[in-house]
Amino acid sequence: MTTFWIAIAALTALALLLVWLPFFRRTAKGAQQTELRTQTNVKLFNERIAELEVEKQEGRLTEAEFEALKQEQEMNLLQDVDDGASSAITENRRGPLWPVLISVAVLSLSGYSYLELGRFDEWQNARPESAQQSNPHQGMTPEQMQQMRIAQLESTVMNEPDNSQAWFSLGHAYISGGQYEKAIAAFDTVMEMVGRHAELLGPRATAMYYLAGEKMTAEIDAVIKEALESDFKDPSTRLLLGMDAFFSANYEDAIRHWEILLTSPRDDFDRSAIQAAIMQAKSFLGTDSVDNPELNKDVEAKAKSIHVSVSLDDAVAAQAQPDASVLVMARPISGGMMPVAVKRLKLSDLPTLVVLKDSDAMTPEMLLSSQQAVSIEVVVNHDANPGATPGDLVGRLDSAALGSDVQVVIDTVIQ
Numbered sequence: 001m002t003t004f005w006i007a008i009a010a011l012t013a014l015a016l017l018l019v020w021l022p023f024f025r026r027t028a029k030g031a032q033q034t035e036l037r038t039q040t041n042v043k044l045f046n047e048r049i050a051e052l053e054v055e056k057q058e059g060r061l062t063e064a065e066f067e068a069l070k071q072e073q074e075m076n077l078l079q080d081v082d083d084g085a086s087s088a089i090t091e092n093r094r095g096p097l098w099p100v101l102i103s104v105a106v107l108s109l110s111g112y113s114y115l116e117l118g119r120f121d122e123w124q125n126a127r128p129e130s131a132q133q134s135n136p137h138q139g140m141t142p143e144q145m146q147q148m149r150i151a152q153l154e155s156t157v158m159n160e161p162d163n164s165q166a167w168f169s170l171g172h173a174y175i176s177g178g179q180y181e182k183a184i185a186a187f188d189t190v191m192e193m194v195g196r197h198a199e200l201l202g203p204r205a206t207a208m209y210y211l212a213g214e215k216m217t218a219e220i221d222a223v224i225k226e227a228l229e230s231d232f233k234d235p236s237t238r239l240l241l242g243m244d245a246f247f248s249a250n251y252e253d254a255i256r257h258w259e260i261l262l263t264s265p266r267d268d269f270d271r272s273a274i275q276a277a278i279m280q281a282k283s284f285l286g287t288d289s290v291d292n293p294e295l296n297k298d299v300e301a302k303a304k305s306i307h308v309s310v311s312l313d314d315a316v317a318a319q320a321q322p323d324a325s326v327l328v329m330a331r332p333i334s335g336g337m338m339p340v341a342v343k344r345l346k347l348s349d350l351p352t353l354v355v356l357k358d359s360d361a362m363t364p365e366m367l368l369s370s371q372q373a374v375s376i377e378v379v380v381n382h383d384a385n386p387g388a389t390p391g392d393l394v395g396r397l398d399s400a401a402l403g404s405d406v407q408v409v410i411d412t413v414i415q
Contacts, residue, residue, distance in 0.1 A: 180211035201227035202236025233264035311351035313411035
Protein backbone atom coordinates (compact mmCIF):
# COMPACT_ATOMS: atom_id res chain seq x y z
CA MET A 1 0.00 0.00 0.00
CA THR A 2 2.97 2.35 0.61
CA THR A 3 3.94 1.95 -3.04
CA PHE A 4 0.41 2.89 -4.08
CA TRP A 5 0.51 6.19 -2.16
CA ILE A 6 3.99 6.99 -3.46
CA ALA A 7 2.66 6.56 -7.00
CA ILE A 8 -0.32 8.83 -6.22
CA ALA A 9 2.01 11.52 -4.83
CA ALA A 10 4.28 11.30 -7.88
CA LEU A 11 1.36 11.69 -10.30
CA THR A 12 0.00 14.65 -8.32
CA ALA A 13 3.43 16.34 -8.31
CA LEU A 14 3.68 15.82 -12.07
CA ALA A 15 0.26 17.41 -12.65
CA LEU A 16 1.17 20.44 -10.51
CA LEU A 17 4.49 20.77 -12.31
CA LEU A 18 2.70 20.93 -15.65
CA VAL A 19 0.50 23.72 -14.24
CA TRP A 20 3.21 25.83 -12.61
CA LEU A 21 6.08 25.38 -15.05
CA PRO A 22 4.64 27.78 -17.72
CA PHE A 23 4.04 30.40 -15.01
CA PHE A 24 7.62 30.28 -13.77
CA ARG A 25 8.91 30.41 -17.32
CA ARG A 26 6.68 33.38 -18.18
CA THR A 27 7.74 35.22 -14.99
CA ALA A 28 11.40 34.71 -15.72
CA LYS A 29 10.93 35.80 -19.35
CA GLY A 30 8.99 38.93 -18.28
CA ALA A 31 11.76 39.95 -15.90
CA GLN A 32 14.34 39.54 -18.64
CA GLN A 33 12.26 41.63 -21.06
CA THR A 34 11.79 44.38 -18.44
CA GLU A 35 15.50 44.51 -17.74
CA LEU A 36 16.32 44.62 -21.45
CA ARG A 37 13.83 47.44 -22.09
CA THR A 38 15.23 49.45 -19.19
CA GLN A 39 18.79 49.05 -20.47
CA THR A 40 17.69 50.07 -23.98
CA ASN A 41 15.88 53.22 -22.71
CA VAL A 42 18.93 54.25 -20.68
CA LYS A 43 21.17 53.77 -23.69
CA LEU A 44 18.88 55.84 -25.91
CA PHE A 45 18.70 58.51 -23.21
CA ASN A 46 22.48 58.81 -23.01
CA GLU A 47 22.79 58.94 -26.80
CA ARG A 48 20.13 61.69 -27.03
CA ILE A 49 21.85 63.80 -24.29
CA ALA A 50 25.17 63.43 -26.11
CA GLU A 51 23.55 64.72 -29.34
CA LEU A 52 22.06 67.70 -27.48
CA GLU A 53 25.45 68.56 -25.99
CA VAL A 54 27.03 68.50 -29.50
CA GLU A 55 24.29 70.79 -30.87
CA LYS A 56 24.83 73.19 -27.90
CA GLN A 57 28.54 73.26 -28.53
CA GLU A 58 28.00 74.00 -32.23
CA GLY A 59 25.73 76.89 -31.29
CA ARG A 60 22.57 75.38 -32.64
CA LEU A 61 20.97 75.27 -29.12
CA THR A 62 21.05 77.88 -26.43
CA GLU A 63 21.65 76.91 -22.82
CA ALA A 64 17.97 77.32 -21.98
CA GLU A 65 16.87 75.16 -24.92
CA PHE A 66 19.43 72.52 -23.94
CA GLU A 67 18.18 72.36 -20.33
CA ALA A 68 14.54 72.18 -21.48
CA LEU A 69 15.25 69.32 -23.93
CA LYS A 70 17.38 67.47 -21.36
CA GLN A 71 14.62 67.72 -18.79
CA GLU A 72 12.16 66.38 -21.35
CA GLN A 73 14.40 63.38 -22.04
CA GLU A 74 14.74 62.65 -18.33
CA MET A 75 10.95 62.76 -17.94
CA ASN A 76 10.54 60.32 -20.85
CA LEU A 77 13.13 57.94 -19.35
CA LEU A 78 11.40 58.01 -15.97
CA GLN A 79 8.06 57.41 -17.68
CA ASP A 80 9.40 54.39 -19.61
CA VAL A 81 10.96 52.92 -16.47
CA ASP A 82 7.73 53.44 -14.49
CA ASP A 83 5.67 51.83 -17.27
CA GLY A 84 7.96 48.77 -17.35
CA ALA A 85 7.95 48.41 -13.57
CA SER A 86 4.17 48.81 -13.42
CA SER A 87 3.75 46.21 -16.13
CA ALA A 88 6.03 43.76 -14.25
CA ILE A 89 4.24 44.41 -10.95
CA THR A 90 0.83 43.91 -12.57
CA GLU A 91 2.04 40.69 -14.17
CA ASN A 92 3.47 39.41 -10.89
CA ARG A 93 0.29 40.25 -8.99
CA ARG A 94 -2.10 38.48 -11.29
CA GLY A 95 0.33 35.81 -12.52
CA PRO A 96 -0.02 33.15 -9.74
CA LEU A 97 -3.79 33.45 -9.60
CA TRP A 98 -4.53 31.09 -12.46
CA PRO A 99 -1.95 28.42 -11.48
CA VAL A 100 -3.29 28.43 -7.92
CA LEU A 101 -6.88 28.07 -9.10
CA ILE A 102 -5.97 25.30 -11.54
CA SER A 103 -3.96 23.44 -8.83
CA VAL A 104 -6.89 23.56 -6.42
CA ALA A 105 -9.20 22.35 -9.18
CA VAL A 106 -6.91 19.43 -10.10
CA LEU A 107 -6.56 18.25 -6.49
CA SER A 108 -10.26 18.66 -5.74
CA LEU A 109 -11.41 16.93 -8.91
CA SER A 110 -8.94 14.03 -8.44
CA GLY A 111 -9.98 13.46 -4.83
CA TYR A 112 -13.69 13.64 -5.66
CA SER A 113 -13.32 11.26 -8.60
CA TYR A 114 -11.41 8.69 -6.51
CA LEU A 115 -13.90 8.83 -3.65
CA GLU A 116 -16.99 8.66 -5.85
CA LEU A 117 -15.87 6.62 -8.85
CA GLY A 118 -12.80 4.75 -7.59
CA ARG A 119 -12.37 1.92 -5.06
CA PHE A 120 -11.73 3.83 -1.85
CA ASP A 121 -14.22 1.77 0.15
CA GLU A 122 -12.63 -1.48 -1.02
CA TRP A 123 -9.21 -0.22 0.02
CA GLN A 124 -10.58 0.77 3.43
CA ASN A 125 -11.86 -2.78 3.89
CA ALA A 126 -8.84 -4.44 2.29
CA ARG A 127 -7.09 -5.40 5.51
CA PRO A 128 -10.02 -7.22 7.16
CA GLU A 129 -10.87 -9.02 3.91
CA SER A 130 -7.24 -10.02 3.36
CA ALA A 131 -7.00 -11.36 6.90
CA GLN A 132 -10.14 -13.42 6.38
CA GLN A 133 -8.95 -14.76 3.05
CA SER A 134 -5.52 -15.67 4.44
CA ASN A 135 -7.18 -17.80 7.13
CA PRO A 136 -10.33 -19.41 5.65
CA HIS A 137 -10.55 -21.75 8.67
CA GLN A 138 -10.89 -18.88 11.14
CA GLY A 139 -13.70 -19.57 13.57
CA MET A 140 -13.85 -23.31 12.81
CA THR A 141 -13.51 -25.87 15.62
CA PRO A 142 -10.93 -28.68 15.30
CA GLU A 143 -13.78 -31.13 14.72
CA GLN A 144 -15.15 -29.02 11.86
CA MET A 145 -11.71 -28.73 10.30
CA GLN A 146 -11.26 -32.51 10.60
CA GLN A 147 -14.60 -33.15 8.92
CA MET A 148 -13.69 -30.75 6.12
CA ARG A 149 -10.39 -32.59 5.64
CA ILE A 150 -12.22 -35.92 5.44
CA ALA A 151 -14.71 -34.52 2.92
CA GLN A 152 -11.88 -33.25 0.73
CA LEU A 153 -10.10 -36.61 0.76
CA GLU A 154 -13.35 -38.48 0.09
CA SER A 155 -13.90 -36.27 -2.93
CA THR A 156 -10.35 -37.00 -4.11
CA VAL A 157 -10.66 -40.79 -3.90
CA MET A 158 -14.06 -40.62 -5.58
CA ASN A 159 -12.52 -38.81 -8.55
CA GLU A 160 -9.23 -40.78 -8.39
CA PRO A 161 -10.06 -44.27 -7.10
CA ASP A 162 -6.54 -45.54 -7.95
CA ASN A 163 -4.79 -42.83 -5.90
CA SER A 164 -3.23 -44.98 -3.15
CA GLN A 165 -1.68 -42.00 -1.37
CA ALA A 166 -5.10 -40.31 -1.08
CA TRP A 167 -6.63 -43.52 0.31
CA PHE A 168 -3.74 -43.77 2.80
CA SER A 169 -4.26 -40.18 3.98
CA LEU A 170 -8.02 -40.77 4.19
CA GLY A 171 -7.44 -43.79 6.44
CA HIS A 172 -5.42 -41.68 8.89
CA ALA A 173 -8.04 -38.91 8.72
CA TYR A 174 -10.75 -41.45 9.60
CA ILE A 175 -8.73 -42.54 12.66
CA SER A 176 -8.41 -38.91 13.79
CA GLY A 177 -12.14 -38.47 13.24
CA GLY A 178 -13.05 -41.61 15.21
CA GLN A 179 -14.41 -43.43 12.13
CA TYR A 180 -12.46 -46.64 12.70
CA GLU A 181 -14.43 -49.02 10.47
CA LYS A 182 -13.96 -46.66 7.52
CA ALA A 183 -10.27 -46.36 8.38
CA ILE A 184 -9.84 -50.14 8.24
CA ALA A 185 -11.63 -50.25 4.88
CA ALA A 186 -9.42 -47.45 3.53
CA PHE A 187 -6.19 -49.25 4.52
CA ASP A 188 -7.52 -52.50 3.02
CA THR A 189 -8.11 -50.64 -0.24
CA VAL A 190 -4.51 -49.39 -0.26
CA MET A 191 -3.16 -52.88 0.44
CA GLU A 192 -5.14 -54.24 -2.51
CA MET A 193 -3.28 -51.72 -4.67
CA VAL A 194 0.28 -51.91 -3.33
CA GLY A 195 0.47 -55.04 -1.16
CA ARG A 196 0.62 -55.69 2.58
CA HIS A 197 3.39 -53.58 4.10
CA ALA A 198 4.18 -52.56 7.67
CA GLU A 199 3.35 -48.89 7.07
CA LEU A 200 -0.21 -50.01 6.20
CA LEU A 201 -0.59 -52.88 8.65
CA GLY A 202 0.43 -50.73 11.64
CA PRO A 203 -2.27 -48.05 11.09
CA ARG A 204 -4.82 -50.81 10.36
CA ALA A 205 -4.00 -52.47 13.69
CA THR A 206 -4.35 -49.09 15.42
CA ALA A 207 -7.83 -48.57 13.95
CA MET A 208 -8.80 -52.11 15.00
CA TYR A 209 -7.50 -51.42 18.53
CA TYR A 210 -9.68 -48.32 18.96
CA LEU A 211 -12.68 -50.07 17.39
CA ALA A 212 -12.30 -52.86 19.97
CA GLY A 213 -12.46 -50.34 22.82
CA GLU A 214 -8.69 -50.01 23.26
CA LYS A 215 -8.22 -53.72 23.87
CA MET A 216 -5.90 -56.20 22.18
CA THR A 217 -7.57 -59.12 20.41
CA ALA A 218 -6.23 -62.22 18.63
CA GLU A 219 -7.02 -60.61 15.27
CA ILE A 220 -5.10 -57.46 16.17
CA ASP A 221 -2.15 -59.55 17.43
CA ALA A 222 -2.02 -61.33 14.06
CA VAL A 223 -1.87 -58.02 12.17
CA ILE A 224 0.83 -56.70 14.53
CA LYS A 225 2.92 -59.85 14.05
CA GLU A 226 2.68 -59.49 10.26
CA ALA A 227 3.67 -55.82 10.47
CA LEU A 228 6.75 -56.50 12.62
CA GLU A 229 7.86 -59.28 10.27
CA SER A 230 7.74 -56.72 7.48
CA ASP A 231 9.45 -53.96 9.51
CA PHE A 232 10.69 -54.74 13.01
CA LYS A 233 10.72 -51.01 13.88
CA ASP A 234 7.50 -49.88 12.17
CA PRO A 235 6.53 -46.62 13.95
CA SER A 236 2.74 -47.12 13.94
CA THR A 237 3.03 -50.65 15.35
CA ARG A 238 5.61 -49.79 18.02
CA LEU A 239 3.63 -46.71 19.04
CA LEU A 240 0.51 -48.85 19.44
CA LEU A 241 2.29 -51.52 21.48
CA GLY A 242 4.02 -48.95 23.67
CA MET A 243 0.82 -47.02 24.29
CA ASP A 244 -1.15 -50.17 25.19
CA ALA A 245 1.60 -51.28 27.61
CA PHE A 246 1.85 -47.80 29.17
CA PHE A 247 -1.90 -47.51 29.83
CA SER A 248 -1.83 -51.02 31.29
CA ALA A 249 0.89 -49.84 33.71
CA ASN A 250 3.37 -52.20 32.06
CA TYR A 251 6.00 -49.49 31.86
CA GLU A 252 8.96 -51.77 31.14
CA ASP A 253 7.35 -53.11 27.94
CA ALA A 254 6.32 -49.58 26.94
CA ILE A 255 9.95 -48.45 27.28
CA ARG A 256 11.18 -51.44 25.25
CA HIS A 257 8.80 -50.75 22.36
CA TRP A 258 9.60 -47.02 22.29
CA GLU A 259 13.38 -47.61 22.46
CA ILE A 260 13.14 -49.87 19.42
CA LEU A 261 11.07 -47.18 17.69
CA LEU A 262 13.79 -44.59 18.27
CA THR A 263 16.27 -46.74 16.31
CA SER A 264 14.04 -46.55 13.22
CA PRO A 265 15.47 -44.47 10.35
CA ARG A 266 12.02 -43.13 9.53
CA ASP A 267 11.15 -39.52 10.40
CA ASP A 268 7.33 -39.63 10.38
CA PHE A 269 6.97 -39.53 14.17
CA ASP A 270 7.86 -37.11 16.98
CA ARG A 271 11.10 -38.36 18.51
CA SER A 272 11.11 -35.77 21.28
CA ALA A 273 7.62 -36.86 22.38
CA ILE A 274 8.74 -40.52 22.47
CA GLN A 275 11.80 -39.63 24.53
CA ALA A 276 9.61 -37.68 26.96
CA ALA A 277 7.25 -40.67 27.27
CA ILE A 278 10.22 -42.99 28.00
CA MET A 279 11.45 -40.61 30.73
CA GLN A 280 7.96 -40.52 32.28
CA ALA A 281 7.71 -44.34 32.23
CA LYS A 282 11.16 -44.62 33.85
CA SER A 283 10.10 -42.16 36.54
CA PHE A 284 7.10 -44.39 37.36
CA LEU A 285 9.48 -47.37 37.62
CA GLY A 286 12.03 -45.41 39.64
CA THR A 287 14.92 -46.56 37.43
CA ASP A 288 16.97 -45.26 34.53
CA SER A 289 17.80 -48.66 33.03
CA VAL A 290 15.52 -51.26 31.47
CA ASP A 291 16.88 -54.43 29.83
CA ASN A 292 15.81 -54.68 26.18
CA PRO A 293 16.84 -58.03 24.66
CA GLU A 294 14.70 -57.44 21.55
CA LEU A 295 16.70 -54.32 20.76
CA ASN A 296 19.96 -56.26 21.06
CA LYS A 297 18.52 -59.05 18.95
CA ASP A 298 17.64 -56.54 16.26
CA VAL A 299 21.21 -55.21 16.25
CA GLU A 300 22.56 -58.72 15.78
CA ALA A 301 20.05 -59.44 13.02
CA LYS A 302 21.00 -56.18 11.26
CA ALA A 303 24.65 -57.27 11.19
CA LYS A 304 23.65 -60.44 9.29
CA SER A 305 21.38 -58.72 6.74
CA ILE A 306 21.43 -56.10 3.99
CA HIS A 307 18.79 -53.40 3.54
CA VAL A 308 18.32 -52.67 -0.17
CA SER A 309 16.30 -49.67 -1.41
CA VAL A 310 15.05 -50.61 -4.88
CA SER A 311 13.69 -48.10 -7.40
CA LEU A 312 12.98 -47.96 -11.14
CA ASP A 313 14.58 -45.25 -13.29
CA ASP A 314 12.02 -43.12 -15.15
CA ALA A 315 14.07 -43.44 -18.36
CA VAL A 316 13.31 -47.21 -18.63
CA ALA A 317 9.99 -47.36 -16.75
CA ALA A 318 7.95 -47.31 -19.98
CA GLN A 319 9.63 -50.56 -21.10
CA ALA A 320 8.56 -52.49 -18.00
CA GLN A 321 5.49 -54.70 -18.41
CA PRO A 322 2.90 -54.12 -15.65
CA ASP A 323 2.67 -57.86 -14.80
CA ALA A 324 6.46 -58.35 -14.62
CA SER A 325 8.04 -59.84 -11.51
CA VAL A 326 11.05 -58.31 -9.75
CA LEU A 327 13.89 -60.46 -8.42
CA VAL A 328 16.30 -59.06 -5.82
CA MET A 329 19.36 -61.34 -5.63
CA ALA A 330 22.57 -61.33 -3.58
CA ARG A 331 25.51 -63.32 -5.01
CA PRO A 332 28.98 -64.07 -3.62
CA ILE A 333 31.57 -61.64 -4.93
CA SER A 334 34.25 -64.32 -5.35
CA GLY A 335 32.95 -67.10 -7.58
CA GLY A 336 29.62 -68.82 -8.02
CA MET A 337 26.42 -67.63 -9.67
CA MET A 338 24.11 -69.25 -7.12
CA PRO A 339 22.40 -66.47 -5.08
CA VAL A 340 22.78 -66.60 -1.31
CA ALA A 341 19.51 -64.63 -0.89
CA VAL A 342 16.55 -63.98 -3.21
CA LYS A 343 13.40 -61.90 -2.80
CA ARG A 344 10.56 -61.87 -5.35
CA LEU A 345 8.41 -58.75 -5.70
CA LYS A 346 5.83 -57.27 -8.07
CA LEU A 347 6.55 -54.28 -10.29
CA SER A 348 3.81 -52.36 -8.48
CA ASP A 349 5.78 -52.71 -5.22
CA LEU A 350 8.48 -50.33 -6.47
CA PRO A 351 9.99 -48.26 -5.01
CA THR A 352 10.45 -50.31 -1.85
CA LEU A 353 12.89 -51.40 0.86
CA VAL A 354 13.97 -55.06 0.79
CA VAL A 355 15.74 -56.78 3.69
CA LEU A 356 17.89 -59.72 2.55
CA LYS A 357 18.69 -62.22 5.33
CA ASP A 358 19.46 -65.89 5.88
CA SER A 359 15.80 -66.90 5.62
CA ASP A 360 15.90 -65.76 1.96
CA ALA A 361 18.57 -68.38 1.06
CA MET A 362 17.89 -70.88 -1.76
CA THR A 363 19.71 -73.73 0.04
CA PRO A 364 20.68 -74.25 3.70
CA GLU A 365 24.32 -74.50 2.63
CA MET A 366 24.43 -71.07 0.97
CA LEU A 367 23.61 -68.44 3.59
CA LEU A 368 24.00 -64.67 3.39
CA SER A 369 25.66 -64.56 6.82
CA SER A 370 28.51 -66.74 5.50
CA GLN A 371 29.63 -63.83 3.30
CA GLN A 372 31.36 -60.61 4.31
CA ALA A 373 30.10 -58.81 1.20
CA VAL A 374 27.96 -59.68 -1.82
CA SER A 375 26.98 -58.22 -5.18
CA ILE A 376 23.36 -57.15 -5.62
CA GLU A 377 21.37 -57.64 -8.83
CA VAL A 378 17.76 -56.56 -9.31
CA VAL A 379 15.96 -57.85 -12.42
CA VAL A 380 12.57 -56.88 -13.82
CA ASN A 381 11.75 -60.28 -15.34
CA HIS A 382 9.41 -60.50 -18.33
CA ASP A 383 9.55 -64.29 -18.82
CA ALA A 384 9.84 -67.52 -16.82
CA ASN A 385 13.64 -67.50 -16.99
CA PRO A 386 15.00 -66.38 -13.59
CA GLY A 387 18.15 -64.95 -15.20
CA ALA A 388 18.40 -61.68 -17.06
CA THR A 389 17.38 -62.15 -20.73
CA PRO A 390 17.03 -59.64 -23.63
CA GLY A 391 14.20 -57.20 -22.92
CA ASP A 392 14.54 -57.50 -19.14
CA LEU A 393 15.51 -54.49 -17.02
CA VAL A 394 18.34 -54.70 -14.56
CA GLY A 395 20.14 -52.74 -11.85
CA ARG A 396 23.42 -53.83 -10.24
CA LEU A 397 25.65 -53.03 -7.29
CA ASP A 398 29.13 -54.58 -7.33
CA SER A 399 29.63 -54.80 -3.58
CA ALA A 400 27.47 -54.49 -0.46
CA ALA A 401 28.76 -55.32 3.01
CA LEU A 402 26.60 -57.20 5.50
CA GLY A 403 24.81 -54.86 7.89
CA SER A 404 24.79 -52.01 5.36
CA ASP A 405 22.00 -49.97 3.78
CA VAL A 406 22.36 -49.69 0.01
CA GLN A 407 20.43 -48.40 -3.00
CA VAL A 408 19.94 -50.08 -6.37
CA VAL A 409 18.34 -48.29 -9.30
CA ILE A 410 17.00 -50.37 -12.19
CA ASP A 411 18.28 -48.36 -15.14
CA THR A 412 19.51 -50.77 -17.88
CA VAL A 413 17.70 -52.69 -20.62
CA ILE A 414 19.24 -56.07 -21.48
CA GLN A 415 19.97 -56.25 -25.24
